[in-house]
Amino acid sequence: MPLDTKTTGFKYIGTRPDRPDGIDKVTGKARYGADAYAPGMLHGVMVRSPHAHARIKKIDATKALALKGVKAVVTRADFPTGLEGEDWNIQENCMAGEVALYDGHAVAAVAATSLLLAREAAKLIEVEYEVLPHVTDVDEAMKPGAPAIRAGAADYSVPEGLHPNVMRYIEYGHGDLEAGFAAADLVMENTYKTEATHQGYIEPHACLAQLGSDGKGEMWVCTQGHWFIRRMSAAVLGIDVANLRVTPSEIGGGFGGKTTVFIEPVALALSRKAGKPVKMVMTRSEVLRATGPTSSSSIDVKMGMKKDGTMTAAKVTMRMQGGAFPMAPIDSALDCAFSCYNIPAVHHEGYDVLANRPKQAAYRAPGSPMAAFATESLVDEMCRALGLDPLKTRLKNASREGTKASFGPTFPRIGLVETLEAAIAHPHYAAPLGTNQGRGVASGYWMNWGGETSVSAALGEDGSVTVSVGTPDIGGSRASMALMAAEALGIPYENVRVNVVDTGSLGVNEPTHGSRATYATGLATIEAVKQISSKLCQRAADKWGIPAEAVIWEDGCAKPSGPNAGEFPPLTIGELAAEMGSTGGPISGHFEATPSGHGGSFGTHIVDVEVDPETGHTSVLRYTVVQDAGKAIHPAYVEGQFQGGAAQGIGWALNEEYIYGADGRLQNTVFLDYRIPVASDLPMIDTVIVEVPNPGHPYGVRGVGETGITPPLPAVANAVHAAAGVRLRSLPMSPPRILAAIKAKG
Amino acid sequence: MTQIHVTTTVNGDEVDFLADPRETLLDCLRDKLGMTGAKEGCGTGDCGACSVTVDGRLVCSCLVLGVEAQGKTIETVEGMAEGEKLHPLQRKFIEHAALQCGICTPGILVAAKALLAQNPDPAEEEVRYWLAGNLCRCTGYDKIIRAVLDAAAEMREGV
């Protein structure tokens, strides 16, 4: 699709207006998932397995159902059978069938007239289990003798002789690996491990569902993508998608974790059985135990480097557990492992492994932070060994336009070199450091995404414009869409109203995920409103009695243009809109596509830390994010994405982890124990927005949401090494681990 | 369980509701009074999304029982703006893009207001420690801290 690309001379793009939903969100009016109520509404509560792996022998709800006000209990028996593939996985994850597969796995649910009553009833549902042996560590799960979680389910890609917990195997690469390693002056190989972390969105999952015996339903839900919720819920329940209308609430954070279903089909099933609307809201411990944390990973990386820093060959093996279901993100992890570098020979291997943990879900650049932790830590170790500057070495090997990417294709215009140059030139890189302080750097990549997108725009009688989008606004996207529409039409930002609409109002939209909203919904918004301006040009042409080609749209007006156009005063959008009823009827624009010109985004981070040699505690002193945004539509929200990604990455690096006991139960199920960074843990986070326009977007946009979480894991590890002289190859680098490393060093 | 009649003042209005003694103040505000500005992020006092003040004191409303509100004066995010006029903190949060998803915002605004009531000129570090009980997963806190400091400066000038 040829795009009419514009990269300079913007009027609105690049400004920082107030977001249109700002007042609602600072006054408490904005309605999030749990803020909806319906007449006659019941409250649903889940019954969850306390065991990591157990056969469900019997579920007896007699006592619960005997309570006055308890209206329905559902188990797997209330869901259709015969689902296949990922649909079956999702159904099984929402409600266990024969076997509970992890601590927190739902086994039944109850709906009652009050939340307190529903909780009481849930306790009265008796579940008889036969406890089975379990495994939660990825390396353990691959060893002979580890309990097989789903024997015989592995796909064709898995070579003979591997443990049945290995579900998928991937292998690819290019170049002569052995020759590459032979040409190197230094070859290093290490193993790195990362623990599972959680997206940690502050809003727990919540929905209000209604489903009739006729199969027609409605749902209000906090989600990143309501068409996904519709499709998955319909599949799990065996109903038609068109019969389920899903309306997204405002969403209190998602980061990838709200792109799938957990409670939604269950709330619908309860509603169908009880004949009333059912509200379900997760508790925080349910969120941590039974939504979709990341995979944990175990990674071997090997790299060859010449004395001058030239990378000659690299090999990576990733083992990731994604819970008791396949689809740990080995693919994207491997694709990102060496994407920053132009290496003549690379080889990738990946193992997707089952363990008795919740089904992983996407978390900001799924897989890439783990891969970056391994590669970028190793690059740092090699630079140290060879006495090389870590940023200049990255620059020497950096992928650029025309480089054959480590994952196959040839890179179009990308901005890694520009981020590295900006980082080298940044005062932070040369600032002095004190005792016990150290500086680390790392780069990272995310390929971004386009995805199915459908947007409508409608002209109001006064010349204002309504844009209907299907991607929930998690971080200011209404503002970005309004800016792009205003720019394309030449009308004030305030004259554009952007609504996030329900599944009944547009064609399929993928979620706000994959850093795609500003790119894909933005592109569709621009194209949709351009249809409005071209229709307005036609109306003006008709009025003037000249051909439409002789009318151009400029600054919110139709103007005659060209040699034969004649002299007419411009017609404003307001004037044309006021008479549209009599000049041909309503005017709207619509655009839908699966755009694929999303350009990848690279980033480079610099971090200074101080490590307390007495306690092993790491303080982050200074942090700088440099990242390519292509074109920053609303720079404040671009900075916000950079800062938020860095903060989450710092948490992953230093503190966050899923801790399982020997019994396979999650030990840290509240925010006190699963501690995410708080305000006093962090410094200001400096940002540099690099703009290397993406040719695949009319204004050059690249998605920026995900890349920012990729460099912090290795950047912080590299800084800790510089500060304390110890190399930590397992995350998180919590104080006891750093202290143990310092002691071991002596 | 028998419900208890509670009479209290919320944002200047006298209100009453029936509460089960097990219900939190947060539940009562949200489910009985229709004031859903305060959010539940954890229910265990760890996230601050439910922050309100009770007789001027900043609390996590998920850790206070509804029946404890009897005779007290409660302020929530819904009471911060005066009619159409936003509180300077609210305005600065929008201006600085200090919210992304916005779920933490009501609690942080209430907490920041309580800070400025007792210290109109806090240093950055004081703001960071005061807000350490209010989790924000989206922003990395940078813009939140700047918005609070900027609002404090404006309020000191009495604009």
Ligand code: FES
């Ligand atoms: S909900 Fe009260 S502190 Fe989190």
Ligand code: FES
């Ligand atoms: S803005 Fe999303 S949690 Fe703070």
